Amino acid sequence: MSQDLPRVVIVGAGFGGLRAARSLARLPVRVTVIDRRNYHLFQPLLYQVATAGLEPESIAHPVRAILRRQQNTEFRLAEVRAIDFIARRLETSSGELPYDYLILAMGSTTNYFGLESVMRNGFGMKSLEQAVAIRNQVLRQFELAIQDSDPEVRRARLTFAVVGGGPTGVEMSGMLSELTLVVLAKDYSQLDLDDVRVILLEATDRLLTDFPKRLQLATSAELRRKHVEVRFDAKVTHFDGEKVQLEGGESIPTRTVIWAAGARAAPLADRLRLAQDRLGRIRVAETLQLPENERVFVIGDVADVPAAAYPLPMMAPVAIQQAEVAARNIARLLQNRPLERFAYRDPGSLATIGRGSAVARLGRFHFHGFLAWVLWLVVHLVQLIGFRNRLLVLVNWAWDYLFYERAVRLISTDDRDAGPGSSPG
Helix, strand or coil, rough: CCCCCEEEEECCCHHHHHHHHHHCCCCCEEEEEEEEECECCCCHHHHHCCCCCCCHHHEEEHHHHHHHHCEEEEEEECCCCECCCCCEEEECCCEECCCCCCEECCCECCCCCCHHHHHHHHHHCCCCHHHHHHHHHHHHHHHHHHCCCCCHHHHHHHHEEECCCCHHHHHHHHHHHHHHHHHHHHHHHCCCCCEEEEEECCCCCCCCCCCCCCHHHHHHHHHHHHEEECCCCEEEEECCCCEEEEECCCCCCCCEECCCEEEEEEHHHHHHCCCCCCCCECCCCCCCCCEEEEEEECCHHHHCCCCCCCCCCCHHHHHHHHHHHHHHHHHHHCCCCCCCCCCCCCCCCEEEECCCEEEEEECCCEEEHHHHHHHHHHHHHHHCHHHHHHHHHHHHHHHHHHHHHCCCCCCCCCCCCCCCCCCCC
């Protein structure tokens, strides 16, 4: 790469960061992608790692392999610690890195809404380490339950609470119920299945708030058919590792709380001393630039676009569309042309409820059931990066569907077992 070309630094190798890098492939610029992990993670399928359906490696792909054919791009494994916007320089764990243009795409971390006890004792779901920790926890509780002579303790071990009725919480609770009541029931036939409970706790009066009411009701009904206890107006206030406390005083004995109730911008956003919204997202102009710095663009989960018609969800389609606009605007800056304003085009939403069932919102088409599930499978397979990953995921899904079997029922003892309260941020 020519050292005379402007350098574009992209912080984060998620959906937005990688799409931005690819969109800059033909521009006369040097691109550096920096991330503290050397792989891109397909977060929409994290819950399947957590429920023993997929190996962690099936949903991760090395960043260098993704970018190896892009001649103007390099990757740096490091963590960004600070940014000097005046000197146009990043301070990283591997030294200083100058830039001419900067794209911030750090993504998000778990939002515990100030509940320190849940952060310490519960399980988030934003990283491979956390997903493996959940899988270990579920399997370990079954192992301990089969040895426990106290029926109350045994029931608490076999009670699993998922907090949050969005797509992640719905998908997690549905798959967790199938794992515990269908797959693990065969491995632990000595246990009484009546002791096994999967509870979905939602603080409001509905699931999947971005979906039409008809699909919300269908989701609730399907989850209950899968023996998930759906609890509305159930706001969690405390979890000490042995019982989860709800607003109003009710407590539920459990050793496992999986937190899927929200996300906030990655911690780096808090250290930059820029204007932020309540979720820590950095406020940007319609062109996705910092209002006070035209050379810095912010995209994805860490960007707040006040001019948008409604708060944009922290989802991959938003990050991908913003990445493309940011890349085009860098090209326009290089050419001294007027910049493009970002306008989100909603492609719709999909959420699976488990084996053979999903809900789909695609424009004015709203449907649920087997057809929605097949569409969900196809969309996620296509979006996965790497033929090997697609093949591994397809084989695992086919095996699970044909034989009611989960391939990865392993209690891992390696350092990926992050344990309760760990955070990827």
